[in-house]
Amino acid sequence: MAMRSRSNDWATETDAGWLGPSVPRTAVVAATLICLSLSAAVPAAVLPDGATLFKQRCASCHSLRQVSGRVQTRLPADRRDFLQRFLRTHHVHDDDEREALVSYLTAEASK
Numbered sequence: 026m027a028m029r030s031r032s033n034d035w036a037t038e039t040d041a042g043w044l045g046p047s048v049p050r051t052a053v054v055a056a057t058l059i060c061l062s063l064s065a066a067v068p069a070a071v072l073p074d075g076a077t078l079f080k081q082r083c084a085s086c087h088s089l090r091q092v093s094g095r096v097q098t099r100l101p102a103d104r105r106d107f108l109q110r111f112l113r114t115h116h117v118h119d120d121d122e123r124e125a126l127v128s129y130l131t132a133e134a135s136k
């Protein structure tokens with residue numbers, strides 16, 4: 026069959042770089058190095074904080090005590106899994122944010 030997916034066409038061109046012929050390889054390398062050095066320099070600034078996320082994203086509908094109470098109805102060993110699965114479809118789609126909230130809420134629930 027002669028069906029070719031359109032989205033593959035760019036990848037099958039022969040002597041162009043992966044960004045196409047107009048982007049010099051050195052520019053790609055430089056941009057990559059800049060990104061890497063920036064992300065290494067400011068890890069604390071980009072990590073979401075569980076307590077802050079709770080205030081911003083949950084507190085309009087729940088108190089911390091209420092959510093802690095719900096988490097405490099689960100066995101301690103099941104709490105992380107429950108929250109990971111539940112929050113994926115309950116307002117927290119970003120993996121890093123969800124991980125931060127899960128850690129914060131499991132810690133709060135075991136106080």
Ligand code: HEC
Pocket residue numbers: 079082083084085086087092095096111112115116117126
């Ligand atoms: C728009 C209002 C709203 C927001 C915002 C919200 N929730 Fe909820 N939440 C609800 C309602 C309504 C329920 C009960 C119905 C349900 O289970 O979906 C609930 C249920 C829950 C439960 C109990 C689930 C269970 O099965 O025991 C937990 C835990 C929870 N929310 C945590 C959170 C967290 C953490 C956030 C912030 C990321 C959040 N919620 C944001 C409205 C909200």
